[in-house]
Amino acid sequence: MKLSAVGLNQQSPDAGDKNCLNSELWHACAGPLVSLAAIGSHVVYFPQGHSEQVAVSTNKEVDAQIPNYPSLPPQLICQLHNVTMHADLETDEVYAQMTLQPLSTQEQKEISFLPADLGTPSKQPTNYFCKNLTASDTSTHGGFSVPRRAAEKVFPPLDFSLQPPAQELIARDLHNNEWKFRHIFRGQPKRHLLTTGWSVFVSAKRLIAGDSVLFIWNEKNQLLLGIRRANRPQTVMPSSVLSSDSMHLGILAAAAHAAATNSRFTIFYNPRASPSEFVIPLAKYVKAVYHTRVSVGMRFRMLFETEESSVRRYMGTITGIGDLDLARWPNSHWRSVKVGWDESASGERQLRVSLWEIEPLTTFPMYPSPFSLRLKRPWPSGLPSFSGMKLDEMGLN
């Protein structure tokens, strides 16, 4: 297998190559829950989930007029040939481009799992902080107030013998642009501030109160700088290029054609716009769908991102199991689980989730499973199984 140099591996910040952007910063901007499957690995692609991303982006639901593609199954097992990380030049919105190739029936039979196939959760950088911008931070009247712990952890140490202690910080964004800031420790009581250079950044990125900035101090002693915009309602523009119907059709046609000819196709995954990931590591899918028992009434946990860019678990109960769209996507595992959430302020959370998104709480040990651990076990009549890995390595946390 040929691995592209541009991909999940750490990139050196080479200004010449625009495909080459910092993986660490990309993941920090994408959020702690976003993980990209490894290049070369096997994944499951859900056209239905891809369609949902487009529906959110265009703010238009799928039209009932759109024809079915009876030949297109609700999930395609693919090899992930390439993943490249990108950021919109205008908005800095992060997205990933993936090249997928549906596997032939024969290839599906020959699959063997490797531990890496489960998909490593996105490794968030350790030396970083993320601050929600206040009105004062974005006002023209002043600079940026750096939270004390953040400054001490992430910024290079100041020389406190100077009065006042100050230094110049140089940070690079996703496009490898350089931003200079004066970092000063002053005031009564003393505090860390970014002054000169800050307002240029705010106006260039068009930041407003409520947006977040993100500083990373990486292992190469570089300062990285990303932004995350607040979810502004109706920021999405009705794309004047293609009607939303044609977009949905384009997704289906591209996937159907690729599936019919076992040829490669390209998709974009927009982690902050998409309601859910729709390219799932095959092992994660198989584990959730075939090796986990769920039933109505069962309790579960699910991870969500917090305001401060960390994760927390919410608890819920399974209230039903069944097809989301019986007519168009029968027998799909996409969002097949109806759920209720414990906390009342859960208007934001989905009423339907997919099996691989949740962590069922069982009172009895599920593992070891009844399936054997033999190596290179072929798929028995289309029902996938595991081999080549220890199941207890598959825990998500």
Added chain:
Amino acid sequence: MKLSAVGLNQQSPDAGDKNCLNSELWHACAGPLVSLAAIGSHVVYFPQGHSEQVAVSTNKEVDAQIPNYPSLPPQLICQLHNVTMHADLETDEVYAQMTLQPLSTQEQKEISFLPADLGTPSKQPTNYFCKNLTASDTSTHGGFSVPRRAAEKVFPPLDFSLQPPAQELIARDLHNNEWKFRHIFRGQPKRHLLTTGWSVFVSAKRLIAGDSVLFIWNEKNQLLLGIRRANRPQTVMPSSVLSSDSMHLGILAAAAHAAATNSRFTIFYNPRASPSEFVIPLAKYVKAVYHTRVSVGMRFRMLFETEESSVRRYMGTITGIGDLDLARWPNSHWRSVKVGWDESASGERQLRVSLWEIEPLTTFPMYPSPFSLRLKRPWPSGLPSFSGMKLDEMGLN
């Protein structure tokens, strides 16, 4: 037939309805060569031309991997059910949304032409001016220098007894937003200037030197204000929503599905991005393809837009006639004419044009044509003809 209230007719500037924008201003921004077919009329839709628009917008050519749709002809005869004019909220870029319905074979046989079917050329407003912005116009140092004739023709007269003569102008843009300017006549020599309010407009619209502004004084004594951005290379962003392959496929799939089921589909036409119009009044198409004799070596004229938003003719010679894309779109009339241009500085102009875009110069009278002028003449075995109109009414100028 049901005609939508939102369409080609003059709209009153009703701030409440966002679909309702000023037709006169839209056409002025679109340019003098752009015309939209009448609602309810018959048109020819070229998927190939639509694809070209997407190729330009995404800056990516059609991938050879994209499958053919053998059932999709290179041109679809459709009824144009609806046309609505729009402008991008961010950029003010004008575009039109069209709802098309392919005609069944039976319906095609029953077509009769009406004079209106030829498509009236876009009626540009009379009281308007368009100025290319200079460095001084867009600089923060000063205001906008109004060309003298333009001010006298388009702006309300000043009271020259005042010293200096001045007034407040209120103009509305495509989104019906109000912009106020101080219009003053001062300096030595005397000149018309827009001062207070101008810089707010420039920064809100993000205008730079080279962009154009457009003022219209309409028959309702309203001042309208549009913008036209210079063709900035590579302004187009690689849409992070859908791969360009999927977009091209979406176009084909949508058209093929609509053609197979005689159902409606929706397209967007972006007059300033698209290399050519790809929805052509049926009568114009029939006239050009079936009632005009062209041959290699023949001289012709073709209209182009000038910098100042007026039109001029360029002369050329037909150098060849044949399919642009023999494999994918055989027997298409789209850009079937290879041409050479008289003027050497013609790097901008297409090397291939469609028959309906050019005006062949003949030394002998082409009309009356051998086809009869009978009313309601059905199409003879797929070869279209004219009826219900006088051919000399079909001249394009």
Added chain:
DNA sequence: GTGTCGGCCGTCTGCCGACAA
């Protein structure tokens, strides 16, 4: 006729500590 400039004034940017939550 109109693009650009120097001059000049007024507003706003942006750095500071004060203060309170």
Added chain:
DNA sequence: TTGTCGGCAGACGGCCGACAC
């Protein structure tokens, strides 16, 4: 600990006629 404010100095916005092409 940090969000917001008043105070203040300097930069820039923005209106003017001069001048040249």
